[in-house]
Amino acid sequence: MGTTPVAVLDAAEPARMHPLPAGEWDREAELLGAAARSVQMAATAREALDATLRHVREREQFGRPLARFQVVQHRVAAMAADVVTMEVAADAAVLALSRPDPDRELTVAAAKAETSALARPVAAAAHQLHGAIGFTMEHRLGAFTRRLWSWRDEYGNELYWHRRIADLVDGNGGDVWGLVAGTGRTRAETRARVDG
Secondary structure (H helix, E strand, C coil), rough: CCCCCCCCCCCCCCCCCCCCHHHHHHHHHHHHHHHHHHHHHHHHHHHHHHHHHCCCCCCCCCCCCCCCCCHHHHHHHHHHHHHHHHHHHHHHHHHHHHHCCCCHHHHHHHHHHHHHHHHHHHHHHHHCCCCCHCCCCCCCHHHHHHHHHHCCCCCCCCCHHHHHHHHHHHHHHCCHHHHHCCCCCHHHHHHHHHCC
């Protein structure tokens, strides 16, 4: 069997070149990547929760399903709350990026910070409720939690995005209320306007 020759175009030049604005393009790519990882982490956390729910319903201990034990119910409820928080944050990031939104950077930063921060407790709860069998290579849970752990750091971990939020607040003159409310007014000014 012979190899196919490869053509090399040494002298080829593009007809036109338009350089991308470095700073703006890098920031936009980072926001899109962070939002994508937030969505992926939320979906993977949901899969881990679903697998955990199946496991605690099917697995029996002391003659009854694990799901009947109150401590298991509490742990599953806490895990479910974290997963829903991740989903809401990811949805908000996608919505902010899908339309002209002046707070898109803040929304994406908050979503990535929240999903990254909650990846660890969700993975820990899933493994704990599986009795650690999810750590084996054969079990599907390990695939979900390994993804959560790695995506948590990609495009910036929670500390990176918390610092980014702090920079946004600082850039807004330290006015957290005006930044969150999107009014450009301080909380006192907003309250005076409503009351007055």
